[in-house]
Structures are given as structure tokens and as C-alpha cells.
Ligand SMILES: Nc1ncnc2c1ncn2[C@@H]1O[C@H](COP(=O)(O)OP(=O)(O)OP(=O)(O)O)[C@@H](O)[C@H]1O
Ligand code: SF4
């Protein structure tokens with residue numbers, strides 16, 4: 001049974017007007033999120049994951065970030081066309097967002113309970129008293145010990161893990177249909193990370209909410225996602241269900257990411273598996289955006305950008321050489337020779 | 344919070360002791376002969392007199408700690424000595440003039456804090472807008488005119504040319520009323536006393552005399568407070584927790600006035616406190632220009648005429664006010680910022 005589509009992002013473009021001119025951070029991104037499912041967005045730092053989520057929420061810095069093109073269809077409505085007032089009713093209530101750094105994402109001068117309470121007062125019309133009682137319940141639900149005491153504490157009095165739990169309690173408090181979590185566990189210890197992910201999975205199941213899980217960690221994707229969008233330099237380069245993606249990655253960038261997952265059985269130098277960094281927005285390569293780092297690049301790659309094509313039903317990739325990928329991916333290190341010979 | 348205040352209050356006597364010691368210490372730089380001149384009203388008195396005997400009589404050659412002990416014992420009992428410049432006990436001078444200065448400073452600082460902060464917030468929210476530009480120019484103008492120049496200009500134009508804002512504290516007729524039997528001096532602050540006595544004409548007369556000194560005393564401060572509020576507000580608005588607040592669906596009004604402003608007030612409080620203390624210095628110039636009978640004009644006069652006990656008395660009062668001012672700032676600080684309460 002195919003579930004209902006909850007959110008559909010079509011041809012999303014985001015630009016920033018900076019002092020040095022206008023740059024395009026997101027250049028035409030398409031994906032959809034179904035009811036109750038988790039979409040993972042994965043990619044290195046600077047590839048546009050946060051900008052994508054902020055564009056959906058319409059929280060780009062005012063006067064600097066702008067979405068000149070594209071649609072964000074949520075339950076049949078284009079969010080980009082809503083008035084600011086209508087959009088405010090969506091934020092927090094229908095679509096909630098969890099940020100990476102739980103220290104800076106919570107206001108240091110208000111208690112965590114107050115920060116949760118003000119939200120349910122607004123969206124659920126509770127009184128102050130009801131809201132605080134509700135805050136205790138939510139804190140209990142996310143596993144914060146002594147919630148009736150903790151709600152009166154300030155962010156700096158909680159540990160990183162508890163802060164992120166408080167953040168999750170806050171963002172789940174209005175029972176949103178969609179949660180966008182922007183690297184929610186990156187700032188946490190590994191053991192705490194696993195606990196927080198478990199908690200999120202439980203809550204999503206209980207509320208039947210959808211999730212967009214943003215991360216640079218394919219391990220998190222493997223654990224959480226139903227469907228995955230791999231982003232690189234403001235583009236989606238591969239888009240597939242999680243099992244086919246891991247089984248048969250069809251883009252060199254995905255292959256590179258997978259090689260950089262530390263595994264006990266294989267010895268790899270993490271930093272070395274994809275050489276270089278994401279090009280900055282002012283110096284994008286002309287053809288394929290990955291061409292300056294891709295071990296399989298051929299002449300065509302430097303001339304023309306590949307389109308996103310469907311390699312198998314529901315599995316898309318953006319690479320000229322996707323058909324050879326299964327063979328090529330066996331020779332990552334010697335990729336360049338493979339590239340030359342097979343021209 | 345309560346324990347924070349108690350801790351601070353317990354420190355108060357220690358600080359005061361240090362303060363008096365420091366003040367008295369400065370007099371030890373003077374030789375007994377110089378000190379003696381403070382006790383002599385007319386050089387002719389010295390003709391034929393035994394200088395050494397006089398020094399002995401006034402105890403000017405004794406050990407510093409003994410002199411300090413004697414002096415401290417006296418001021419604790421409220422005996423600040425005899426003011427040579429006004430020919431009255433210093434404590435009486437202070438009793439009369441302190442309320443006048445307090446009245447002036449309160450009127451100067453309270454609007455500054457309200458208007459300065461409010462304008463700073465407006466400038467930050469509409470940053471680089473028309474209001475922001477105008478405020479920036481005005482604030483710059485404020486910085487480029489020294490207080491005494493502005494004071495003299497106001498005196499010249501509004502008194503010399505237009506005759507609207509007379510110097511002094513009250514007109515002759517109002518003075519007669521204020522010092523008459525049936526006018527109760529509750530606080531020594533004439534505007535307040537006049538209202539308590541239900542005497543509107545006196546109130547208006549006192550206000551008329553206050554306008555020019557208030558302007559002179561406060562104009563530098565509000566430009567400063569506006570600037571610091573604007574920049575700290577801009578900084579606060581760029582923080583992650585502001586993005587969180589917006590993601591919760593809060594209205595822009597709540598985001599600005601609750602989440603950003605409270606954080607921006609932290610640096611603004613420090614500056615406001617420094618301003619208050621700076622005003623104590625400004626009071627000397629302002630009161631002298633407008634011939635306003637307060638502590639400031641007295642201190643100038645006392646210093647000029649080598650009124651040794653007068654200067655010491657004023658120094659103690661200034662120190663006391665500074666310490667109390669700092670205490671108020673610290674408490675306000677702790678009220679706004681929960682992180683301070685720990686220390
Ligand atoms: N306010 C801004 N002004 C100009 N450029 C910006 C702004 N915000 C983001 N960008 C640019 O947009 C691109 C994508 O940034 P984004 O924050 O989405 O990356 P990310 O994938 O979330 O990375 P990370 O893993 O580090 O969070 C980057 O090149 C960044 O420089
Ligand atoms: S198009 Fe060429 S450069 Fe780009 S990923 Fe494919 S092989 Fe590499």
C-alpha cells in the first residue's frame with residue numbers, strides 16, 4: 001500500500017544575496033515525504049541540507065536568503081505562497097524542527113519548561129497552568145528524570161543529552177505531522193546519540209509522524225530512514241529507498257560516503273576516501289559538480305552536467321556513468337585509471 | 344536569587360570600609376602644613392601664631408592609622424566635619440543637597456533607560472531602515488558635542504536669549520513657599536514634595552528649572568545606550584534560539600520582545616550602570632553651569648576652596664552611591680540572566 005504524500009518539494013531553488021553577489025545554494029531539489037515515513041537527507045558539510053530545511057520552513061535569514069523558484073506542497077497547499085500569519089500556524093504545530101546544537105538552540109534566559117509551555121499555550125490554547133502540567137508530561141515522555149523539577153531549570157543546568165531531549169519534547173508537544181531534525185545527534189556522545197535516536201523513533205511511531213532526518217552520517221540513515229536523498233553542492237545526486245541505496249549505490253559520491261563509514265573489517269582512512277571538499281558557491285565546476293573530486297570523471301563530466309535519471313523504479317541518480325557504477329565502485333582508489341580506460 | 348542578594352549585601356560593609364580607607368589615604372599625601380591651611384580662614388591669622396602648636400591642636404602630625412581611626416569614628420556617627428566653603432556642618436550640606444542631585448539624576452536616567460532601550464530595539468529590528476539611519480546620525484551628533492558645551496549653549500539660548508529656562512532650582516516666590524512652615528518636605532525632592540503637598544505651581548516651577556540640567560546630563564547617555572542596545576539586539580536576533588523561537592510558530596512580536604530583548608538587555612544593563620556612575624561626574628559640570636544647588640556644584644566649590652572636610656564628605660557620598668548603584672546593577676543583571684546567579 002502506498003502511503004499518502006505529506007510533503008512534496010518540487011524544483012526548489014534557494015539563493016543568498018551576499019556582499020560578493022548572489023549565489024545559488026540550492027539548485028533545483030525534488031523529493032517527497034510520505035505519511036509516517038522517514039526521509040533521510042545526507043551529505044557533507046556545506047552541501048545545502050540546512051538551507052533546504054530552512055527553505056521549507058521559510059526561516060531563511062530575511063533579506064539575504066530567498067526562494068525564487070519552486071514549490072513546497074504540504075497537504076495540497078504551497079507553503080511558499082502562504083501569508084506569514086498562515087505560515088506561523090504551520091510552524092511548530094504541523095511541521096516542527098529540531099536543530100543541531102541543543103545549547104545554542106534553546107534560549108539561555110528562560111527555563112526549559114517555559115520554552116515548551118509558551119508553544120502549547122500558543123498552538124493548543126492551553127492556560128499557563130495546563131501548559132506547565134503538560135510540559136511535565138512531555139518531559140516524562142522523553143525520559144527526563146524528575147520532570148516536575150527539571151521544567152524550572154535553565155538550559156545551562158542540563159547536560160547536552162537532556163537538552164536535546166527537552167528540545168524533542170518541545171517540538172513534539174503539539175503533535176506535528178512532520179518533524180525536521182537537522183543533525184539532532186551530531187553534538188552528542190555516541191551512547192547518548194543512540195538513546196536519542198531510539199527516543200525519536202518511538203515518538204514518531206506513537207504519533208504516526210513523518211520525519212526528515214538530516215545528517216552527514218550514513219549510519220544514522222541506515223538506522224532511521226525509509227527513503228534517502230543524497231545531496232551534493234545544492235543538488236540531489238541520488239534518491240532511492242534505503243535498502244537499494246545501500247545495496248546498489250549508483251553515484252560515485254554515495255559510493256565515497258559509504259566507504260568513509262568506519263567498519264571494523266575494512267581499514268580505510270576516513271578523510272581520504274573522498275578527496276577535497278565541497279566547492280564553494282562562487283567556484284562551482286562547470287559540468288558535473290562532483291567532477292573535481294570524482295575518481296571516475298571523464299571528459300564529458302567537465303563539460304555537461306548530468307540529469308537526474310531513474311535507474312530502476314524509484315531509484316534516481318545524477319551521473320553520466322551510472323550504468324558502469326557496479327563495476328567501477330570496486331576500484332575506488334584506482335578510479336582514475338578506470339575512468340581513462342573505459343572512455 | 345534571594346541568597347544571591349544576601350551574599351551581595353554581606354559584602355557591602357567590607358566594600359565600604361575599603362572605600363573610606365582609600366579616600367582617607369589620599370589626604371596622607373598632604374603635609375601637616377598643607378592640611379593646616381584647611382583650618383585657616385585668613386592668612387592674617389597665622390601672623391605671630393605658633394604654627395606647630397596649631398598642627399598639634401588639630402592632630403595633624405599623628406600616625407596615619409590613628410588619624411584614620413579618629414575620622415572613621417566621627418563619620419560613622421554622622422559627623423563629617425565643618426565645611427569651610429559654606430560655613431555649615433558638612434552633613435547638613437549633604438542632607439540638603441543630596442536630594443536635589445538625586446532628583447536631577449533620577450529624571451535624567453529613567454527616561455534614558457526607557458527611551459534608549461526602546462529606540463535601540465526599534466533601530467535593530469528595522470536595521471538599516473530609515474529610522475535606524477536617523478538614529479545613527481543623531482547618536483553621532485550626540486557624541487561629537489561635549490556635555491559642557493551643550494550645557495552652555497542651552498543656557499545661552501534658553502535663558503540668555505529666550506528667558507525660558509532659568510538656572511537655579513526654584514524661582515524666588517517658589518522658594519518662599521517651599522521653605523515656609525506649611526510646606527512639608529517629605530523627600531527633599533521638590534517635584535515630588537510639591538505633588539505630595541498638592542502644590543502644582545511649585546511643581547511646574549521646579550520642573551522648569553530641571554529641564555536644562557536634565558538635557559545636559561542625559562543626552563550623552565541615551566546615545567550610548569541606544570547604540571549598545573541596537574548592537575546587542577542585532578546580535579541576539581542572529582542567534583540560534585531566535586530561529587528556534589520562529590520555528591515554534593511564535594509571532595515576530597514575541598520573538599523580538601521576549602526572546603531577543605531579554606538577552607539584549609544583559610549588556611545594556613552593564614552600560615546603564617556605567618552611565619549612572621558616569622552621571623555622578625557629569626553632575627559636577629551640569630550643576631555648576633546651571634547654578635543648581637546639589638552635591639555636584641558643592642564638590643566643585645569645595646575642591647576650589649580647599650574645603651578639606653567638604654571634599655572628603657562628598658567623596659564618601661559619591662563612593663556610597665557608586666557602591667549602591669553597582670549593587671543594583673548586579674541584582675538587575677542576575678534577575679535578567681540566570682547564568683549569573685550561580686557565581
Ligand atoms: N546566510 C547565508 N549567506 C550566504 N550563504 C549561506 C548562508 N547560509 C548558508 N549559506 C551557504 O549555503 C550552502 C549550504 O549551507 P548549509 O548550511 O545548508 O550546509 P549543510 O549541508 O547544512 O552543512 P552542515 O553539515 O555544515 O550543517 C553553504 O555553501 C553555505 O555557505
Ligand atoms: S558525472 Fe562524471 S564526474 Fe560526475 S559523478 Fe558521474 S562520473 Fe563522476
Ligand SMILES: [Mg+2]
Nearest residue numbers: 049050051182
Ligand atoms: Mg547544517
